[in-house]
Amino acid sequence: MVWLRSLLLSSLIWCQTATAEITITQPEILDTPQHYLISAQFSYKLEESVVDALKNGIPIVFIAEYAIEEVTPIWDKNRVIHHVEHRFVLSYREFTNRFYLISLNNNTHGTYDTIEQALERMEQRHDALSVKKDMLSPKKEYQAKIRASLDESALPGLIQPYLYTPYLWPEWKLDSGWHTLSLTL
Secondary structure, three states: OHHHHHHHHHHHHHHHOOOOEEEEEEEEEEEOOOEEEEEEEEEEEOOHHHHHHHHOOOOEEEEEEEEEEEOOOOOOOOEEEEEEEEEEEEEEEOOOOEEEEEEOOOOEEEEEOOHHHHHHHHOOOEEEEEEEHHHOOOOOOEEEEEEEEEOHHHOOOOOHHHHOOOOOOHHHOOEOOOEEEEEOO
């Protein structure tokens, strides 16, 4: 029983020191004469086990999501006015010993010598959501929401058990959570 407690405690300590994460940096709403432009920059940190999975032929899909919501009373769910996703597929090609990154939104791609270079490309500012001002009513309240995450549904079944046990394998639970910005008309 004592060994079980120490194993559980050591695994909890190990999980708390894991550095895998996605963070949102510099989110902003740009106000142009006819549009609101939702813009953000992301930071990706991957654990070695995720990089090893890439090097063993498992492509990883990341999603950056942007949404405009109409803020409703507390008892109602906010109504989504507009929602956009930007997907990236990151893979590794053993033949060339390079990382391969595809942007599925504009079908651009690039190859990189290191994982850091590929992640730097993914971290560049994204201006993904543009909303016409005439779509929004000045009598209502709106908010913009931004999130980046790992697309768990795109991973092979072999990885799925890791996703369902985030306390033991936190490196596979990559999600920035929703970041909310107030949209004032």
